[in-house]
Amino acid sequence: MAESIVNLALYPLDTCKSLAQMNYAFTPRSLSCLPRLYAGAGAAIPGYIVDAAVFSFLYITLRTLFTPKRSHLVATPLPSTIPTAPCSTPLLATSSAAALATLASTLAEAPFALASDRVRLGLHAHPLSAWRFILATRGWLGLFTGAGESVIRDVPFEAAEFGIFHLLSSLSSRIKSHVEPFDTLLFGIATGACVGAALAPLDFVVTRCMAEPTRYRGVLNTITKVVREEGVRAIFNGFGHKVVREAASSALFFTVFDNLQPQSHSTPH
Helix, strand or coil: CHHHHHHHHCHHHHHHHHHHHCCCCCCCCCHHHHHHHCCCHHHHHHHHHHHHHHHHHHHHHHHHHHCCCCCCCCCCCCCCCCCCCCCCCHHHHHHHHHHHHHHHHHHHHHHHHHHHHHHHCCCCCCHHHHHHHHHHHHCHHHHHCCHHHHHHHHHHHHHHHHHHHHHHHHHHHHHCCCCCHHHHHHHHHHHHHHHHHHCHHHHHHHHHHHHCCCCCCCHHHHHHHHHHHHCHHHHHCCHHHHHHHHHHHHHHHHHHHHHHCCCCCCCCC
């Protein structure tokens, strides 16, 4: 729920990013722009909830299964009857669990994200009309348009994000005995900004594929067409929005997640 609230608060930034990636001119100047900034939120909110629920359950479960036996990453271990497959290090366990959990949660959220993006770009009036159009023109598989590109973007993002955050927390714990909430906030900002910057072009690809699936097909096809028609700089449209959004999201997520598990050391030291 906490992650859903964070994503909803940052939704206007996502809207500006998507519009920039599609070369749509839009400059919010007053409160009258709020409806446009939150266009598509009706589909995004349930998508956020589904994504957060699937990710949280799988991440905590898989991290427990993958963690070396002597590391205590969660407060309540799984029953002893469940076999474990420990990775060599807590860092590897954290990144692997995040990657696999993201794979499932991204696919679960895909139909909601697709409708949300198409509404915020002005292609449909509301999510239901977006879903009806997609089902009529592309069938039920059309609901997962852009899902493959989203997986390519999100899986390495989450694996790197959780891995880097784990590493920063571990290094900090060697300097001082306790990692403060402010440290967690700073680590989240640094992690989100760095990983968001590295994967911003993939986010651009996802937006283009969802908005114009008949024109753009896959990562390489999209990048090739855009570079040829619009130049290399075009794939970095929305770069600033992406970096700021991920920095804020990661900072808030890790701070809340860490505080919700005071005994579990969600970011192992």
